[in-house]
Amino acid sequence: MNQLFKKRKEQISIVQQFFNRVVKTEVKVVEASQIVICDGCKQAIAPESIKANQGVCIHCGYHMRMGAYDRLSLLLDEGTFREIDKKRTSFHVNDFSGYKKKLYQYQQAANVNEAVVCGSGQISGMKVAIAVMDSYFMMGSMGSVVGDKITKTIEMATQKKFPLLIVSSSGGARMQEGILSLMQMAKTSAALARLDEAGGLYISILTHPTTGGVSASYAMLGDIILAEPKATIGFAGRRVIEKTINEKLPDHFQTSEFLKEKGFVDQVVTRHQLKDTCAKLLQLHQGVNL
Amino acid sequence: MKSMSAWERVMLARNPQRPKAKDLLPHIFEDFIELCGDRHFGDDAALYGGLATFEGTPVTVLAQSKGRNLQENLECHFGMVSPEGYRKAQRLAKQAEKFHRPIITFVDTAGAFPGKEAEERGQAEAIATSLKLFATLKTPIIAIVLSEGGSGGALALSVADRIYMFENAIYSILSPEGFASILWKDESRAKEAAELLECTSFDLLDKGIIDGIIEESEGGLHQHQKTAILLLKEILRKELGILSKKKVKQLLDERYQKFRVMGNV
Numbered sequence: 001m002n003q004l005f006k007k008r009k010e011q012i013s014i015v016q017q018f019f020n021r022v023v024k025t026e027v028k029v030v031e032a033s034q035i036v037i038c039d040g041c042k043q044a045i046a047p048e049s050i051k052a053n054q055g056v057c058i059h060c061g062y063h064m065r066m067g068a069y070d071r072l073s074l075l076l077d078e079g080t081f082r083e084i085d086k087k088r089t090s091f092h093v094n095d096f097s098g099y100k101k102k103l104y105q106y107q108q109a110a111n112v113n114e115a116v117v118c119g120s121g122q123i124s125g126m127k128v129a130i131a132v133m134d135s136y137f138m139m140g141s142m143g144s145v146v147g148d149k150i151t152k153t154i155e156m157a158t159q160k161k162f163p164l165l166i167v168s169s170s171g172g173a174r175m176q177e178g179i180l181s182l183m184q185m186a187k188t189s190a191a192l193a194r195l196d197e198a199g200g201l202y203i204s205i206l207t208h209p210t211t212g213g214v215s216a217s218y219a220m221l222g223d224i225i226l227a228e229p230k231a232t233i234g235f236a237g238r239r240v241i242e243k244t245i246n247e248k249l250p251d252h253f254q255t256s257e258f259l260k261e262k263g264f265v266d267q268v269v270t271r272h273q274l275k276d277t278c279a280k281l282l283q284l285h286q287g288v289n290l
Numbered sequence: 291m292k293s294m295s296a297w298e299r300v301m302l303a304r305n306p307q308r309p310k311a312k313d314l315l316p317h318i319f320e321d322f323i324e325l326c327g328d329r330h331f332g333d334d335a336a337l338y339g340g341l342a343t344f345e346g347t348p349v350t351v352l353a354q355s356k357g358r359n360l361q362e363n364l365e366c367h368f369g370m371v372s373p374e375g376y377r378k379a380q381r382l383a384k385q386a387e388k389f390h391r392p393i394i395t396f397v398d399t400a401g402a403f404p405g406k407e408a409e410e411r412g413q414a415e416a417i418a419t420s421l422k423l424f425a426t427l428k429t430p431i432i433a434i435v436l437s438e439g440g441s442g443g444a445l446a447l448s449v450a451d452r453i454y455m456f457e458n459a460i461y462s463i464l465s466p467e468g469f470a471s472i473l474w475k476d477e478s479r480a481k482e483a484a485e486l487l488e489c490t491s492f493d494l495l496d497k498g499i500i501d502g503i504i505e506e507s508e509g510g511l512h513q514h515q516k517t518a519i520l521l522l523k524e525i526l527r528k529e530l531g532i533l534s535k536k537k538v539k540q541l542l543d544e545r546y547q548k549f550r551v552m553g554n555v
Contacts, residue, residue, distance in 0.1 A: 097473050097486075143553075144552075144553030144554065144555075147553060148553065148554055151550070173441075173442075173463055175463060175464065175469065175472050177553070178462065178463050178487060178488055178489075179461065179462055179463055179488065179489070179493075179494065179497065179499055180497065180499075180552060180553035181463055181553075182441065182442070182445055182462075182463045183445075183499065183549060183552040183553060184552075184553060185418075185421055185442060185445055186421050186425070186445060186449050186549045186552075187549045187550060187552060187553075189418060189421035189422040189425060189449075190421070190422070190425035190426070190449070190545075190546055190549050190550070191550075192422055193422045193423070193425040193426040194425075194426070194546070196422070197426065212442075213441075213442050215414035215418075216402075216413070216414040216417040216418050216421075216442045216446075217417075217418050217421055217442075218418070219414070219418070220412075220414050220415040220418040220419070221418050221419070221422055233414075234409050234413075234414065235402065235404075235408075235409060235413040235414040235417070235442070236402070236404030236405075236408070236409060236413065237404075240404045241404050241405060241406060241409065244403075244404050244405055245405055245406055247406075249406065253406070253409070254409060262410050262411070262412065263412075264412050264414075264415055
């Protein structure tokens with residue numbers, strides 16, 4: 001018995017030493033300012049290992065937010081992306097509460113001119129029209145320019161008979177542009193109705209977060225709806241609901257898995273399998289499209 | 291009346307005395323027959339729908355319905371529609387298309403119901419599907435914003451060929467309180483927020499979102515609703531006359547363009 005305890009003690013100390021070493025080496029290699037804390041497990045990760053693992057936490061598998069261009073590299077065949085409206089910005093808007101300044105700051109910081117990047121490209125050799133939202137730009141909020149770029153992408157899919165992919169990542173309609181932002185929900189949904197009538201395929205991919213006016217328009221209108229694991233997806237904000245019903249909501253409420261359970265998502269797909277899944281779906285629709 | 295502040299109009303729009311859809315409908319339509327249920331889950335009292343005739347023409351009426359007392363308001367979630375309400379509207383709208391009836395909607399909601407069950411039953415999907423369906427319905431649609439048009443919950447009933455607002459109605463992406471809380475993290479500054487929000491009928495006419503304003507007498511709709519009802523009936527008569535003469539393709543192309551240009555520069 002004593003021996004057993006001794007052995008166990010030794011094993012524990014080996015594990016402890018190992019962890020100490022890991023933490024020490026991480027601190028040595030990565031400067032404190034560069035360490036990324038995973039939102040899922042709160043552990044520190046080196047940026048290189050996040051990048052190498054496509055923004056998925058190496059400890060817990062949490063899918064971190066992904067910029068639009070990184071997402072396009074993940075989904076499209078290399079060198080096939082043709083962007084439309086790359087330079088369009090929302091500078092024509094009312095300026096209250098420092099909106100213009102905010103837009104400028106995001107343009108400098110987020111590497112995109114607006115919260116969506118649109119164009120055409122190929123997935124395993126198959127042509128697609130694609131719009132990818134970027135939640136690093138003003139939480140991916142949808143103003144007039146975002147709505148219009150997405151509508152143009154949908155119309156391109158209808159006209160050129162390309163299957164359509166939209167990757168949503170947005171807090172909802174952009175409050176600073178008021179009622180015109182709200183109308184983008186109607187505009188994009190109307191364009192999707194036309195694509196539908198023309199027989200076009202639309203695959204909607206929901207990533208963290210897909211909420212508010214974006215969830216209540218094009219995000220929920222896919223022929224096929226895929227979601228990344230543990231993304232927040234829903235219409236009303238969690239706090240608003242808790243305030244309305246005066247009770248605490250369960251942790252998994254409004255997650256991808258929750259929506260699948262309730263029947264609003266076809267599949268929860270990990271980021272590593274996303275391109276393959278899309279390619280298979282596109283393959284199955286070859287020839288029947290439009 | 292144009293000189294009133296936005297906040298004064300918000301107050302009029304929310305005045306408890308202001309008529310609700312159920313108060314007005316008997317003065318506009320004849321022979322209203324209520325139709326209930328979404329055929330999937332239940333019947334939502336916040337969405338009052340049915341058949342009626344307007345000066346002899348059969349129409350489908352879809353009205354967001356606030357209660358007239360506490361009991362009614364508890365039943366209809368203070369006029370905040372749940373997924374089954376939007377799905378009831380979809381069902382009745384498809385039926386209207388099938389039988390070539392024009393649709394007249396009344397918008398009066400602070401927003402879609404933000405409840406646990408509403409999310410579980412797909413509030414986002416229900417609104418999205420309504421937007422898509424109404425965009426291509428092959429029958430004329432006229433939307434009337436009666437008092438409060440709040441966010442996606444209101445938009446789901448206002449994808450239409452014509453959108454009219456009562457003069458003191460408001461229509462916005464979120465409530466002045468919500469806007470104040472986002473801008474300044476302070477709900478009590480709703481009065482200031484209302485001005486910035488540009489939510490009055492005159493603001494929306496300026497922006498090209500609505501087609502016209504139904505004038506109210508001084509003091510608001512609850513003071514002299516008779517005149518406003520006559521004006522509304524005149525508008526319905528005129529617009530139904532114009533819209534019902536249009537070929538389906540032209541009707542749908544114009545509806546598409548109406549929303550297509552919103553927000554474009």
